[in-house]
Amino acid sequence: MYSAAGESTQLAAWMAYDAGHHGLAQRYFIQALGLADAAEDRLLAASILDAMSHQASFLGRYREAANMARAARLGTESVGVPILTSHFHLMEARALARIGDADACDRAMGAAMENFGRHVAGESPEWIRYFDAAELTAELGHCHRDLGRPDRAIEYATQALDSASGDYVRSDFFVAMVLADAHLDRGDIDEACRVAIEAFTIGEGLEPSRCRGYVREFRQRLQRHRRSAEVREFAARVRHSKLWAPMAAGQ
Numbered sequence: 327m328y329s330a331a332g333e334s335t336q337l338a339a340w341m342a343y344d345a346g347h348h349g350l351a352q353r354y355f356i357q358a359l360g361l362a363d364a365a366e367d368r369l370l371a372a373s374i375l376d377a378m379s380h381q382a383s384f385l386g387r388y389r390e391a392a393n394m395a396r397a398a399r400l401g402t403e404s405v406g407v408p409i410l411t412s413h414f415h416l417m418e419a420r421a422l423a424r425i426g427d428a429d430a431c432d433r434a435m436g437a438a439m440e441n442f443g444r445h446v447a448g449e450s451p452e453w454i455r456y457f458d459a460a461e462l463t464a465e466l467g468h469c470h471r472d473l474g475r476p477d478r479a480i481e482y483a484t485q486a487l488d489s490a491s492g493d494y495v496r497s498d499f500f501v502a503m504v505l506a507d508a509h510l511d512r513g514d515i516d517e518a519c520r521v522a523i524e525a526f527t528i529g530e531g532l533e534p535s536r537c538r539g540y541v542r543e544f545r546q547r548l549q550r551h552r553r554s555a556e557v558r559e560f561a562a563r564v565r566h567s568k569l570w571a572p573m574a575a576g577q
Contacts (some may be wrong), residue, residue, distance in 0.1 A: 329362065332370050372401050432461070463489070
């Protein structure tokens with residue numbers, strides 16, 4: 327009963343996070359963690375810490391995010407579920423990339439890929455089964471983008487989009503925007519704008535709250551090229567998009 331309540335509360339936390347209600351999400355995550363502890367369900371408790379790490383990174387609290395992901399991993403070492411361990415390493419890598427710790431990030435990414443390769447289908451909780459090869463390469467694309475490695479980011483983001491099932495539209499939007507960022511970082515303005523247009527098409531039907539963070543990063547990168555014809559054309563094409571207009575109003 328405690329485990330079921332913990333899973334339901336974690337779902338409520340994710341819904342609040344997705345809607346941009348971060349204080350409420352944090353309260354739900356903490357409640358869910360308490361329920362998992364009451365159930366003595368280490369895997370559920372670790373998944374909640376993993377989710378809290380994800381939110382902390384989104385909010386810019388990168389060291390806290392890395393510590394939460396590390397705690398999730400250390401708390402389940404004796405259980406030994408490779409697919410979970412892989413994801414915990416990735417959440418730590420995402421945070422480490424943001425603070426520029428390339429060596430530690432590379433180690434975490436390597437451990438994530440090693441554990442992912444050890445995964446056997448069916449040997450994991452139901453709630454982690456969305457985490458497939460497309461999700462793995464998408465996360466690696468995020469890390470390499472944040473480490474300033476656009477070529478590697480393009481490689482992994484392209485792999486993620488090519489292998490995506492289409493069942494997780496928001497993930498497809500996120501990695502498409504990472505691909506657009508990486509093309510801009512490499513100086514491929516035309517290709518970056520083309521990919522971003524495709525991403526906006528994917529994202530039009532989504533709740534825009536979490537998507538805005540990705541749009542904001544791309545918009546910041548565009549500032550370096552704001553006088554180019556490609557950027558002016560891109561801005562004209564997306565000016566009525568709900569993903570673009572709220573950002574303009576908030577600046």
